[in-house]
Amino acid sequence: MYVIEVPAYGGPEVLRLTEHADPAAEAGLVRVRLGATTVNQADVKIRSGAAAGRLGTLVPPFVLGFDLAGTLIDDAPGLPAGTVVAGFLPWFELGTGRGTYAEIVVADPSWLAPVPAGVDLVDAASVPLSAQTAQQAVDLLRLPAGATVFITGAGGVVGRFAIQHAAARGLEVIALAGPGEQDELRALGARHTVARGAPSDVTAALRRLLPDGVDGVFDTALLGDPLLPGVRKGGSFVSASQPRVPAPERGIRVSAVHGAPDGIQLGEILDRLATGRLTTRVAGVLPLDKAAEAHRQTEAGSLAGRLVLTI
Template identity: 65%
Template sequence: MRVVEVTAYGGPEVLRLSRRPEPEAGEVPGRVRVRLKAAAVNQSDLRIRSGQAAGRLGDLTPPFVVGSDFAGRLLDPAPGLEAGTRVAGFVPWFEEGTGQGTYAEVVQVDPAWLAPVPDDVDFTTAASVPLSALTAQQAVDMLRLPAGSVVLVTGASGVVGRFAVQHAVAAGYRVVAVANDGDEHEVGVLGAERTVRRGAPEDVITGVLGYAPHQVDGVFDAALIGDPLLPVLKDGGVFVSATQERMPVAERGISVLAVHGTPDGARLKEILEKVAKRELITRVADVMPLEGAAEAHRRVEAGHRPGRLVLLI
C-alpha cells in the first residue's frame, strides 16, 4: 500500500511517498482495518515532521507515518458496524507510539475510535472533523459552568476554535471570541455574541472587558495566549488550555486545566450527525492527493486559507 513517510526530521521535503505491506485481517488483536479515502493535515503532523515533538516520541525515530484524522470504509466487521460501513475517527498518534499514522491507504484502529459517517457527509468533510471537534467538545465539557455563563474562546478563526465556539453556544454559554481581523461576521454566524480582534494581549483584554466588564466565567484558550489572559477571568473561574505546555499559574481560586483530545466514537457519531444536519459547521480549506503531502505541509506552514487541508487517498 502507499504511505507517506517522514524520512528524517526537517522541512516538508522529508515527506516521501513509499510502499509498505498492507495489514492483514486480525494482524493486531482487537484492531480492525479501514481503507482510507481521506486524511486531514493537522498542526501536530507538522511538529512531528519537523522534530519539534521528538522529545515525546521515546525510542520512535524516522521513518514513520504521521496523521491522525481519517475517513474511509471499514474492511473488517466491528461491534455495531458491518464491513463496508463508511467510518471516521482519529488515531491518538502519540499515545499509540507506533509511527503508523493516517497518511496511508489502510490503517488498523480500535473499533471504539470509530463513528459511522452519515450519507449526507462526504469523506473529505468527515476527515476534517474528528480530532478538532472532539478536542473542542471535551474542552467545553471541562468548563462545567451554568447555562448563561460568559465564556471566552481564543483562536476562533482556527479549526479547533471554530468548533469550540459552536459547542459552547450549544451548551448554553454566551461566547466572546478572539478571531482574526475580517472574521467577525463568520464567527458571529457560528454563534459568538461578540468578536474581539486578535492582537496584543492588552488589546484583547481591553476588548473582552469592554463587553464583559465584570469579567468572564470561563476561558478556552485555543490560541495558547496563556497567563496574559487571566485578568479577564473572574475569581474562581475556569481556564482550559489547548495544551499542557501553555497553562497559566493558578491564582484567585481559578481552576486551570488542559484538554487532551481523546478518541470517542459515540461522541463523534453525535458530532457527525450534527454536521449532516448543518447544526455544526466545518470547513475544508483544500483537498490534495496523498502524494501532495509535502506541498500540503508547505501550505499549512505558510498560513493557507482557514479550514482543514485534507489529503485524498
C-alpha cells in the first residue's frame, strides 16, 4: 500500500510517498481501506519536530494522520466488512507511528461509527477528531441548560463544532469572533459575539455583557489565565491544551480536554450531520500525494475549515 511518510523532521518538503506492506489482520482490531483523511495542526507540529517531546522513544520515519473515513475490510461486532465507517486514531497514545496518511489502517472497532447514507467520505473525514474533542469539552464544562459559555477561537474548526454542541444542549453561547465572523457564528448558535483583541479587552467586554461573569469557558484559542476574571465564582474553565490550563481561583473548576475516540458518540454526531442538525466545513480537498501542499496551506493558517486528503 502507499503511505505518506515523514522520514525526518523538517518542512512540508520532507513528506514522501512510499510503499509499505499491507497490514495483516490483528485479533480484536479491524482494517479499514481509507477514502479520506485530514490534515490537522497536530500533524504539522509532529512533522516539524515541535511535538517531538510528546513522542517518547518514537522517532521518524513514521506515518502521520488522525481522522479516517473508508470501508471496513474485516468484520466487527455490529459492523460487517464492507461498512463505510469514520473515526480517528489516538496517534500519540498508540505510539506506533502508523497514522491515516495511508491506503489501509488498523483500528479498534470501538473507535469507529458507520457513516450514514447521504454523508460523503470527505465530510465524514472532517468530523471525528474535531467534533468529538468539542463535544467532550462541552461535557467537561458540566453546565446546565440555560448557563452561559464563552468559546474562544470560535471561528476555528473545533470552535465551530463547540458552538453547535453547546447550543444543542441549551447553553447560551458567547463566541469570540474575528472580523466578518459574527453573522456566521450566530447562525451556528452563538447568542452573542465578542470581538477578538487583547485578552484584557476580551475579558472587559465579557464583564460588560455579564457583570457577574460567564458560567463557563472553552478556550480553544489558548488565551489562558487572562480570561479567568471573566468567569463567575464557582464557574468552569476548559482549555484545549493542558499546558495552558490556568491555576484555579474563586472555586473555578479548571481542566483540559484531550479528544478520545468513541464510536458511540461519533455515531450520534454523524447522525446529526446527516440530518442537518450539525454542519462541517471543508477548506479544500487534495489527493494523498499532495500532502506536502496541504501541510503548507495548513501551516500558513487562515483556512476556513479542514483540509481533506483523498486516497
